[in-house]
Amino acid sequence: LTHRSYAKNHNERLEFLGDAVLQLLISEYLYNCFTKTPEGQLTRMRARLVRKETLAEIAGKLNLEKWLKLGRGERINKLSNAILADAMEAIIGALYLYQGLQPTRQFIKQIYADYLEQLSASTDFSDAKTRLQEYMQARDYPLPEYKVTQSTKQGFKVICKVVQGTAEGQGRTKRAAQQQAAHSMLSKIDNEQ
Structure with missing residues (x-):
């Protein structure tokens, strides 16, 4: 190869x-x-x-x-x-x-x-960004906004901003950091409910 x-x-x-x-x-x-x-x-x-x-x-x-x-x-x-x-x-x-x-x-x-x-039709295969976006759309809220706050050789820091507030995520790639930020935001939303 x-x-x-x-x-x-x-x-x-x-x-x-x-x-x-x-x-x-x-x-x-x-x-x-x-x-x-x-x-x-x-x-x-x-x-x-x-x-x-x-x-x-x-x-x-x-x-x-x-x-x-x-x-x-x-x-x-x-x-x-x-x-x-x-x-x-x-x-x-x-x-x-x-x-x-x-x-x-x-x-x-x-x-x-x-x-x-391990596959099951009932398993939620959508990623955190998709789940957060669907959550916001279902409630007629504005879509999440993602902003890179730090970019280094080691990776990225991203802030996810929605009506409910902000959450931060880190990752080796920008996409991974966005996913982490969305996951953190979903956790915040779950904890508030």
Whole structure:
């Protein structure tokens, strides 16, 4: 598995294909197993299953990092979730390309077995930002506003502002900090009720 930091011939095209195949097969699984679940919930379930963090977790369980060819700069830094997730997508793309859909379907069922067993249509798969936004919309309140208050190499600090007040969140990425701030705000709202 070759990262673009290592050589000109790398996995990005296979990642592209693997991403599409993974989306298709997870969608097919959810469609067949959750026949009464509405489309919006299926979409959130799929998003949770195919997100970078889940793929990176699976890649870690498979010890994929020992097979990665990385450039010097990438080897020095700790492997990111994005690199592991991209490598996982490349494997799925290659498997589909060289073995076809059915072996790829079996592989995905195997590597996702733990995640698929835990699925339940009643589980709330929406993230904190989505839940907070839906809460505000249901009450005809203005949408939450997010403002970055600090940006460093270590990450971000964000303030979430809504009618009820403000809450702060921190994260390695701006999105993660926003999610944390939204989660904090939801906790505040729950505690006040």
